[in-house]
Amino acid sequence: MAIFETNELTKRYRTVTALDALTVEVEPGIVGLVGANGAGKSTLIKMLLGLLPPTSGSASVLAYDVASQGTLLRQFVGYMPEHDCLPLDMNATEFVAHMAQISGLPRDAARERTAETLRHVGLFEERYRQMSGYSTGMKQRVKLAQALVHDPRIVFLDEPTNGLDPEGRDEMLDLVTRTGTRFGISILMATHLLGEIERVCERLVVIDGGRLVHHGPIENFTSETGAIEVEVEGDATALATRLVAQGLEASVDHRWVLVGGTGDARYDAIRDGVAELGLGLVRLGQRRRALEDLFRPVEAGTSADG
């Protein structure tokens, strides 16, 4: 079953189209929602939550229609917004327990789950302190806790590592991974940071200018391109020139020589070229697609349209 589905989902403001007839059906797992700033990531999440009404089109999450079954659906959904959203004059325990009840949990269950969830995100004694004294990292943890406290089936995380230092970032990503893999909660994580996606996500939805660019398992985006990359010590240009002279596609990228085309004959040509030019062969292997390519899909030769 798809965790969410959109059908021609569109959000238009007076001058801007934030989401443009997006149709996608996403399988469970840890899903990265990728795009540059302003690509429509937050808009999509807000529309799946029912926070923004669509201009046209429809969406369903966990097989509930967002427009007509919103309050029912949102018992099973968690949301960690990108922006600050905590009442700083409360303590974390009271706040998270309150939010659990707003998701429909009875009061006792809410308290129990709050204690567990705060422990899970790594808040201990501090949880009885007023949140105004919290660091950014602690606030992000509370934001995650309120999204998980009612044991949702899917959580939407909007740039969860925003404002964190490298260590805090690592911890947050670990938490996200653990939540997704060990607890079996599906996650849709919006981010513009490629490193985070590679580390955490199993699937990707890539949007740009409000349109769907790619969608699929992450392997599709990092699969082999067929090109061979050769790292040499010495004059890479000389090698490339020689290979081109032999009728092969070859180009230079810093210390790398990229050899396109197909066939094992390429390896022989490379070996001979390196030997005769007296270069040091450091590495030779298949070039993989890089996630960076997602952001410049028009660039020739390296486009990833998986």
Add this chain to the structure above:
Amino acid sequence: MAERGGSIYDLGYQHYEGARLGRTRAILALYRESLRAGFGLGRSATAKVAPFVLIGIALTPAIAQLVIGALISGVQDLIRHDEYYSLVSFVLALYCAAVAPDIVGRDQRNHSLALYFSRAISRMDYALAKFAAMTTAMLAITLVPQMLLFIGNALATDSFGTYVREDSDQAIPIVLTAVLGSAMLAAIGTAIAAQTPRRAYATVGIILTFLLSIAVSAILVEEVQTSATDLAVFFSPLTLIEGFTTWMFRTEIASDSLLRDVTFPRATYALAALVWTAGGVAMLVRRYARVQA
């Protein structure tokens, strides 16, 4: 024997299998938490100052009656039920202005509306729960002093039981006036406070609405004196409270009241209060239907 210090067991993540009470639970929880916020409960001591000081002031006449009645037999009706609200009308306005921004506007201030609207609650539920919480908070300053006054009067008689039995017909207007007055002030206060995340703007806006409406209607009724400008009394919520209170208690309008100068049937004041209430609630609901979360 377990070793001292014991062991740490990772029990892992437990899925929640218990009841999910959905929207009903969510609305009740929001109502309760909003009411607590109104009184500053669960917050710092400073958050409690304004509401409790104002409640204290509003209760003072009733407590005076209670104490005097308990000590000196026969001294009853120092203050009459139907006069109570005119006596404390400015306190009602100040209290509404102090409490409403803690009940609504707070979530806008904290940017936490998105957390509510992404849960098991609709925008309409949210607005109505806030209105209900504010109305309840107002009862602390309307119904509570009226009840204390009733008890005080009973204590001042020779027989507490006899007074309560014979004057139990007072109970209906006591409750009705308190509920209607509270609902009207709550509707107006929340409708104004919901328009801005800024606490100070909300407070000033509410005070100005109540006080300016009294001043303007007084000028129009007493100075201009035409049948058209007499209608201005309907635009002053605090004046309306005075009007429907004397109607429900079936007593005379006070001699210094603005309402002496106009000749409307007094039931219309209750009707106008209902219209104000409905208008305020509609404005509140509309605001939360549109506000960006």
